[in-house]
Amino acid sequence: MTGTGKFDDSWFKCPELFVPRWLIAFAIEGRRLSRLAEMQIEVLQLLARWHSAEEDSSVQILSIEITDEETSRGEVQSFQIGISILDTIRLGEALAKPPEPNVNVAGDVVKSYHWVVGDQKYCGEFEKKFRYGMMRYLPIGNFDEEIVKIIRNKNFVLITHGPDKSLAFLKCFGVHLEPIQTIDIEQVAQKVLHVSPGQGVKRDEFVQEMGFNCTDPQIAGNAAHLTLRILLMLLHKDMDRQPRRDGVPMDQWSLLLKRIVGSKFKKKLVQLKNSPIESSETSE
Secondary structure (H helix, E strand, O other): OOOOOOOOOHHHHOHHHHHHHHHHHHHOOOOOOOHHHHHHHOHHHHHHOOOOOOOOOOOEEEEEEEEEEEEEOOEEEEEEEEEEEEEHHHHHHHHHOOOOOOOOHHHHHEEEEEEEEOOOOOOHHHHHHOOOOOEEEEOOOOHHHHHHHHOOOOOEEEEEOOOOOHHHHHHOOOOOOOOOEEEEHHHHHHHHOOOOOOOOOOHHHHHHHHOOOOOOOOOHHHHHHHHHHHHHHHHHHHHHOOOOOOOOOHHHHHHHHHHHHHOOOOOOOOOOOOOOOOOOOOOO
């Protein structure tokens, strides 16, 4: 709000800021006002941390999942990691001008990776189960170099489903990632869906709510991707419950979020072993 008490909706002219501001509103403790009003009050101080002086400094919103750890003599020999990143700039462009119906919006705004680290054998089983991108195999000694190529340290918000264990795990490999904020979608669900504290909502239940099937939601890459889709679903539901304002295209934005959330995955392209880090996205 402005100093006169008038609702300041000028920031809606920058739709790429919408999701970051909404997330900050949930990160602020002691909520007593409507979400939109709260997005005006304490947000500006935190939002300043989301941008550096560097060019292309837009904040990343991402999820990380670690699965299938294999250890020997107390040391991790291999594991699988899923990383999914929400591109707020591309999402802002889509919110400002909704793409044509045949455009793969989900694949454009959410980039997902599944890496098998330290496993020397090619595993076609996991390659087929990862639904939202293409798999990559990495020697365990190269892992730390590759992850920093796609994650902007100290300039990302980590989205989790339950307590996070990924950052502590990654530190064991010399990867020290520091998020601006960590937001648990279970806590978001408590506020949006009025779920009782401690009750929780399983990922399978969220997926069912989104209206499509994912046969292997526990696979690291799938889990990371679904966490971000669940976040967008909760945003969509929360947005629909907020009061409308003249000149604010909330209905248009809500429909686009719903489109992303419910988009079906397509069969991904065949992945070659040790492929480059940039790969085509085929989801929706």
